[in-house]
Amino acid sequence: MTDPTVEEFARDADAWFSENVPEDPGFMLPLTFMEVGEDRQFDFLRDWQRKVYEAGYLGAAWPTEYGGGGLSEAHQKAATRAMRKYRGPILLNAIGLNWAGPLILDIGSEEQKSAYLKDILSAEDIWCQGFSEPEHGSDLGNAQLKAEREGDEFVLNGSKIWTTQGNYAKYMILLARTNPAAENKYAGLSFFLSPMKIPGIRTQKIKKLTGEFGFTQTFFEDARISADCLIGGEGNGWKVAMRTLEYERGARGGQAGGYVSIPPDLMEIVELAKTAKRDGAAAMDDPVLKDRMVDYLMDMHALSLGNERKRMMPLVEDYPNALPLISKLEFSELYRELSEFALTLLGPKAAYYVGEENSADGGWWARSYLNAFSATIGGGTSQIQRNIIGEHVLGLPKTR
Amino acid sequence: MTDISASLGQLGISEEQVDLLHVATEFCRDKSPVEDVRKLIETDRGYDEKVWSEIAELGWLGIAVPEEFGGSGLGVGEIVPIAEQMGRALMATPFIPATVAGQLLAKAGTERQKEEVLPALAAGERFATTAFGEPGDDMAALGENEAGGFLVSGTTRLVEYAADADLIILAFSHGGSRQLALVERSALPGEALRREAIIDDTRRAYELRLDTFEVAGDAVLDPDKVEEALAHADMVGALLYAADMVGGTFRVVDYTADYLRTRKQFEKVIGSFQALKHPLVDAFIGHERARSHLYAAAHSFGDQGRGEVAVRMAKAQGEKAYAYAADRAIQFHGGFGFTYDCDAGLHRRRAIWNATRYGDARAQKRRLAELLF
Numbered sequence: 001m002t003d004p005t006v007e008e009f010a011r012d013a014d015a016w017f018s019e020n021v022p023e024d025p026g027f028m029l030p031l032t033f034m035e036v037g038e039d040r041q042f043d044f045l046r047d048w049q050r051k052v053y054e055a056g057y058l059g060a061a062w063p064t065e066y067g068g069g070g071l072s073e074a075h076q077k078a079a080t081r082a083m084r085k086y087r088g089p090i091l092l093n094a095i096g097l098n099w100a101g102p103l104i105l106d107i108g109s110e111e112q113k114s115a116y117l118k119d120i121l122s123a124e125d126i127w128c129q130g131f132s133e134p135e136h137g138s139d140l141g142n143a144q145l146k147a148e149r150e151g152d153e154f155v156l157n158g159s160k161i162w163t164t165q166g167n168y169a170k171y172m173i174l175l176a177r178t179n180p181a182a183e184n185k186y187a188g189l190s191f192f193l194s195p196m197k198i199p200g201i202r203t204q205k206i207k208k209l210t211g212e213f214g215f216t217q218t219f220f221e222d223a224r225i226s227a228d229c230l231i232g233g234e235g236n237g238w239k240v241a242m243r244t245l246e247y248e249r250g251a252r253g254g255q256a257g258g259y260v261s262i263p264p265d266l267m268e269i270v271e272l273a274k275t276a277k278r279d280g281a282a283a284m285d286d287p288v289l290k291d292r293m294v295d296y297l298m299d300m301h302a303l304s305l306g307n308e309r310k311r312m313m314p315l316v317e318d319y320p321n322a323l324p325l326i327s328k329l330e331f332s333e334l335y336r337e338l339s340e341f342a343l344t345l346l347g348p349k350a351a352y353y354v355g356e357e358n359s360a361d362g363g364w365w366a367r368s369y370l371n372a373f374s375a376t377i378g379g380g381t382s383q384i385q386r387n388i389i390g391e392h393v394l395g396l397p398k399t400r
Numbered sequence: 401m402t403d404i405s406a407s408l409g410q411l412g413i414s415e416e417q418v419d420l421l422h423v424a425t426e427f428c429r430d431k432s433p434v435e436d437v438r439k440l441i442e443t444d445r446g447y448d449e450k451v452w453s454e455i456a457e458l459g460w461l462g463i464a465v466p467e468e469f470g471g472s473g474l475g476v477g478e479i480v481p482i483a484e485q486m487g488r489a490l491m492a493t494p495f496i497p498a499t500v501a502g503q504l505l506a507k508a509g510t511e512r513q514k515e516e517v518l519p520a521l522a523a524g525e526r527f528a529t530t531a532f533g534e535p536g537d538d539m540a541a542l543g544e545n546e547a548g549g550f551l552v553s554g555t556t557r558l559v560e561y562a563a564d565a566d567l568i569i570l571a572f573s574h575g576g577s578r579q580l581a582l583v584e585r586s587a588l589p590g591e592a593l594r595r596e597a598i599i600d601d602t603r604r605a606y607e608l609r610l611d612t613f614e615v616a617g618d619a620v621l622d623p624d625k626v627e628e629a630l631a632h633a634d635m636v637g638a639l640l641y642a643a644d645m646v647g648g649t650f651r652v653v654d655y656t657a658d659y660l661r662t663r664k665q666f667e668k669v670i671g672s673f674q675a676l677k678h679p680l681v682d683a684f685i686g687h688e689r690a691r692s693h694l695y696a697a698a699h700s701f702g703d704q705g706r707g708e709v710a711v712r713m714a715k716a717q718g719e720k721a722y723a724y725a726a727d728r729a730i731q732f733h734g735g736f737g738f739t740y741d742c743d744a745g746l747h748r749r750r751a752i753w754n755a756t757r758y759g760d761a762r763a764q765k766r767r768l769a770e771l772l773f
Contacts, residue, residue, distance in 0.1 A: 267403065294716075294769050299689065301693070302689035302693055305409070306689065308411045309692050315413060315691070326684075326685050386674070386678040387674070390678070390681045397669040
């Protein structure tokens with residue numbers, strides 16, 4: 001059988017998503033993979049991901065021997081477009097699909113590829129990430145969780161925090177200190193594909209700003225894992241972690257496809273500005289709010305234009321790496337501002353929160369705004385992002 | 401739900417734009433080092449005639465002039481890389497008003513005017529500027545003669561490079577409508593032009609005062625095409641000034657980054673301080689956004705509806721980016737920033753001038769809201 005062309009695949013995907021995007025389940029679904037706080041949300045999204053995968057619209061570009069579709073990136077992109085068009089819910093297993101998966105595909109051993117990749121795609125195995133520690137958030141290179149070698153095993157002791165879906169995860173990509181005496185802090189780190197459901201590893205849910213759950217703190221007390229869990233070689237943890245961040249920030253490809261967050265839709269906010277009433281008139285009739293609306297529209301459009309411009313070599317010759325490096329900062333900050341703006345549009349109704357029948361859109365906007373901080377803080381805070389851009393693009397001297 | 405996205409500018413780049421971008425980058429850097437910019441500030445003319453004739457020889461004044469009148473017949477969007485690189489180099493030239501005047505004549509000139517004048521404008525043998533008038537200006541016809549000519553009196557301000565232009569395309573009111581006429585600068589009475597003190601020392605502008613000045617009938621542009629041509633000129637001017645601002649933003653961010661990489665205080669290179677580093681990054685991001693809008697406007701310029709939205713966004717974003725970057729540049733240069741010797745001031749002043757031309761951000765956004773919401 002010959003492979004479908006991208007056009008054929010796109011047509012089939014369009015038909016499939018038009019029929020298979022699930023109905024509103026009657027409870028609020030998460031907007032991002034970091035907001036899966038209830039079992040019913042988890043179960044619903046896990047079913048959805050499995051269904052998308054089984055239909056062939058996830059991991060389409062991954063090799064067939066590891067459960068993928070063996071097609072091209074263009075095929076997968078076409079499927080993702082169809083998923084977006086019909087407003088499919090987010091895919092659950094974000095860390096597996098986007099970070100751990102491509103990492104294993106690129107540098108994992110044959111055994112690791114065979115063991116993990118297919119179950120990442122089907123959401124059978126949920127993955128989480130162990131980077132940040134309670135005492136070391138932005139200063140990732142200073143991670144202190146100990147991994148001491150004892151024969152064919154490593155013994156883990158310490159704690160990780162902001163473990164997204166930590167309570168559901170079967171595996172963790174883990175950055176740990178294998179050599180406290182190394183010549184510098186980076187050289188003492190190693191990277192593991194660690195099991196989570198073993199003696200000595202315990203998770204504790206963290207209640208977020210929104211009042212919901214989604215993260216855990218993860219405690220390691222003499223947890224023993226096999227030395228086979230190492231990836232990238234002992235002492236190379238920092239290099240592997242940096243590579244993982246490139247997958248996370250989209251600077252390096254290989255992700256399984258789909259999307260794991262739904263950004264605020266500007267058109268919905270325009271609609272809100274037309275329907276929300278302030279002093280008896282539409283919010284949009286307020287010239288100050290209207291002016292801000294135009295500003296946000298321009299800024300949002302600049303982001304999507306920048307996304308295209310980054311591939312146009314003649315237009316990025318001055319600083320070729322700039323647009324990819326600034327996109328996380330821009331998206332996260334703009335989404336935060338935009339959802340805060342939605343609250344301003346609501347006027348007095350901004351007083352309500354999720355669960356209140358008098359609220360606008362079930363409290364959706366308030367939750368969006370509070371959740372927006374997960375992106376301005378997670379994955380490197382906006383302040384760290386500005387350091388990175390200042391240093392790596394503008395060549396400014398290091399802060400510290 | 402209305403889908404606004406269909407009305408927004410789309411990005412693309414042509415081979416001509418790429419070539420012009422590369423040539424213009426080098427040319428403007430070589431021909432307009434900042435020492436030369438500062439020397440020209442001291443002159444009345446305000447620009448270098450030799451460089452101006454080289455610009456003409458490169459064919460840059462005829463890029464969007466139809467081929468039948470000696471131009472290259474390309475789109476207005478192809479001019480953008482040139483204006484952008486001129487902005488980067490703070491280059492002093494009448495390039496923008498000369499280009500707008502050429503477009504105006506191509507749109508509203510009579511066949512005879514186009515045949516007689518456009519080839520010379522496209523070749524840069526002569527140059528024309530525009531006298532559109534600012535709000536409050538009162539240039540008006542007193543009456544029309546049998547040959548279709550007018551006697552014109554009144555004042556028009558901020559006429560760019562009028563004293564050195566060969567021709568001025570003069571706008572004046574007549575009854576309830578606007579008219580345009582092609583006026584030889586040499587025919588103006590001696591006292592008609594007065595150089596105005598403007599905020600941007602790298603440019604020149606003049607007040608034009610006329611008293612019963614005779615405009616011949618064959619100098620009047622096609623009255624039926626005036627409004628359409630003025631609307632077009634408005635877009636061309638806004639686009640090119642947006643390009644100048646994007647270029648200027650790039651340069652002033654670069655200039656400031658350079659200072660932050662070398663200047664030491666408290667035994668530290670000051671660029672390591674986040675209070676300086678982070679706002680400079682924001683200024684840089686402002687540039688990236690404005691540049692994306694600029695090239696979308698260049699690409700979409702000729703598209704019905706979408707072109708206008710894209711140009712207005714580019715102009716508004718360009719102003720926002722340039723104003724912020726240059727403002728912070730003055731501050732971050734400390735005491736030096738407060739002196740005339742610091743280039744940050746040249747940029748800030750140019751940014752204000754550019755903002756005022758063809759509608760500032762406030763005006764653009766008000767119009768955008770009407771177009772989109």
